[in-house]
Amino acid sequence: MxxxxxxxxxxxxxxxxxxxxxxxxxxxxxxxxxKIGLAADVSSLDPHYLNIAPNISFASHLFDALVHVDANGRLIPGLATSWKAIDATTWEFKLRRGVKFHDGSELTADDVIFSLDRPATLTNSPGPFTSYTKQIVAKQAVDAYTVRLKTSKPYGPLPLDVSSIFIISKKAAQHASTDDFNSGKALIGTGPFKFLSFKRGDNIVVTRNDNYWGEKAAWDKVTFRIITSGAPRVAALLAGDVDAIDSVPPADIPRLKTNAKFKLEQKISWRTLFWELDQQNRPSPYITDKAGKPLASNPLKDVRVRQAISKAINRKALTERTLEGLAVPASNIVAPGILGYNDSLAVEAYDPEGAKKLLNEAGYPNGFALTLHGPNNRYINDEQVVQTIAQFLSKVGIQAKVETLPLAAYFPKAGKSEFSVALLGWGTLATDFGLRTLTGTPNAATGWGSWNWGKYSNPALDELVQSSLSSVDDAKREELAKKAAALALKDYALIPLYHQYASWALRKGLKYSARTDEFTFAHQFKPE
Known part of the structure; x- marks a missing residue:
């Protein structure tokens, strides 16, 4: 209400x-x-600290990027009114004039350059944004409203990269720490709302920015309530304690569809769920023989073992039953319609006998034991997904245990490669972007592999991805991205599982356009 x-x-x-x-x-x-009920906790208000969807979604209320993304994943003007390639290694962005930060100061090119520099200074980030900025080797303020960005090599998709970097006030944040952002002290942006309060794990409150350069929000004040459990989130909606919720639990969708007081907005999202596999030359921390003795070598280094795990998973049953129809089986690491999606790749067929044969060929005729890790409050039925896949693996001789953690505890451990097999959901608007971050050989200097938990490395794949990213010809880039996807999945760098649906439930009298990126933006809710 x-x-x-x-x-x-x-x-x-x-x-x-x-x-x-x-x-x-x-x-x-x-x-x-x-009032909006959010399924995922917002762990930090620093817009450059942790590159995960809940933090990015919330930051979009207080900050803007040079380039925005619409509900269908298309690039549209943000703080930059236009952009163009001056040459293969130089991009020019024209800034909006007269844009004001929340403290009344004017946005200039200096703020843009400061913001693009800052992610590299946050060396303690568990999920850095540097993969979006490392390719920029020089930045120039041509004038107060013109920025030129230079890359070391030809780089076509730079506008998409900078759509992920929020522009902050140099004046307000030059000496600010992440703690200063979390306290609100440094939360000075140009976004449609201003910060009011933050109670970690409970709620965040913002007020409308009446001086916003774009369309003004319909709401004087917005309260985001963090309700990570599905049943309480739906109960809050039904009771009128919140006006809308995201990540509607599958079990509640039928009754909400038939309740005239509410309506649903749904869309297949860009998010793909997959397994990250430890592929380091070490005894993997959560893999043992069936008696509990650690194995001397890591079986996941063998592509036959990785393929066996993939074949053991019945994706059709997983999506129809465990996910209650709110997902579709995946054959790619990106969703259909995303640049580089390869139609020639088929969903892995459920083949438990084939999985057993591969394990035998790899030297594990009796299988082994491992622990599957995943979050229990981030994705649709995530804990049940991990449990279901553990059952599938047990049928081919892999004795699988399950350990799930709240997101705030899970990501830091996974980011340090502490797990053997870990569940991750990732959304991107381009295959080469996803591969660079998820399967690129980890390199702090370039930002590649920043979410490559398994430390997978394939120089041939790196070369293909680099060629794709370097292309300023859209058709050529698409072709190269598809080849890179095929190579990554043939090598089982990751094991794709499914693409999930994004769902919102709203009280009658509200409207919201479902977004492929799953983001929940208060300024895009409108009264009917």
Whole structure:
């Protein structure tokens, strides 16, 4: 429900004035608040600290990027009104004039350059943004409203990269730490809302930025309630404690569809769920023989073992039953429609006998034991997904245990490669982007492999991905990206599982356009 705060004194004064003048006045507009129940916790308010969707989604309320992405994944102007390639290694961005930060200071090219430099300074980030900035070797403020970015090699997709980097105030953040952002001290952006309060793990409150350069939000104040459990989130919606929720639990979708007081918005998202596999030359930390003795070598280094794990998974049953129809089996690491999606790749057929044969060929006729790790509060039915796959693996001789953790505990451990097999969901608008981050040989200097938990490395794949990213010819880039996807999946660098649906439930009287990136933007909720 909407919460209206009547401005009694103003309204009374207006009515009195109207009576005195003997004329009628239009009803005074009432202030409106919005409350949204979020499924995922926001772990940091620093827009450059941790590159995960919940943090990025929230940061979009306070900050803008040079380039925005619309609900269908298309690039549109943000703080930059236009961009163009001056040559194969130089991009020019023209900034909007007159854009103000929340403190009233004006956005200039200096703020842009400062913001693009900052991710590299956050050396303690568990999930850095540097993969989006490392290819930039020089930055130039041509004037206060023109920025030129130079890359060391031809690089076509730079505008998509910078769509992931939020622009912050150099004046407010030059000496600020991540703690200063989390306290609100440094939260000075150009976004549609201003920061009001943050109670970690509970709620975040923002107020409308009436000086926003774009379309003003319909809401005076927005409260984001962090409700990571599905049942309480739906209960809050049904009780009117929140006006909308994201990540609707599958079990509740049928009854919400038939309840006239609510409506659903759904879309196949860009998010692909897959297994990250430890592929380091070491005894893997959570792999043993069936008696519990650590193995001397890592079986996941063998492509036959990785393929056997893939063949052991019944993706059709997983998506139809465990995920209750809110996902489709995946053959790629990106969803259909994304640049570089390779139609020639087929979903891995469920073949438990083939899996057993591969394990035998790899020297594990009796299988082995491992622990599957995953979050329990991030993706649709994520804990049940891990449990289901453990059952599939047990049928081919892999004795699988399950350990799931809250996202805040899971990501830091996974990011340090502490697990043997770990569940990750990733969304991107281009295959080569995803491969660079997820399967690229880890390199702190270039930002490649920043989410490559398994430390997979394939120089041939790196070369293909680099060629794709370097192309300024869209058709050639698409062709190279498809080849790279085929190579990565033939080598089972990752094991794709499914593409999930994104779902929102809203009370009657609200509207929201479902987004392929799954982001929940308060400024895009509107009254009907």
């Amino acid at each position: 909407l919460y209206f705060a009547r401005k009694n004194l103003i309204a009374s004064a207006a009515m009195a004035l109207a009576m005195c003048l003997g004329s009628a006045v239009a009803p005074l507009a009432q202030a409106a608040d919005l």
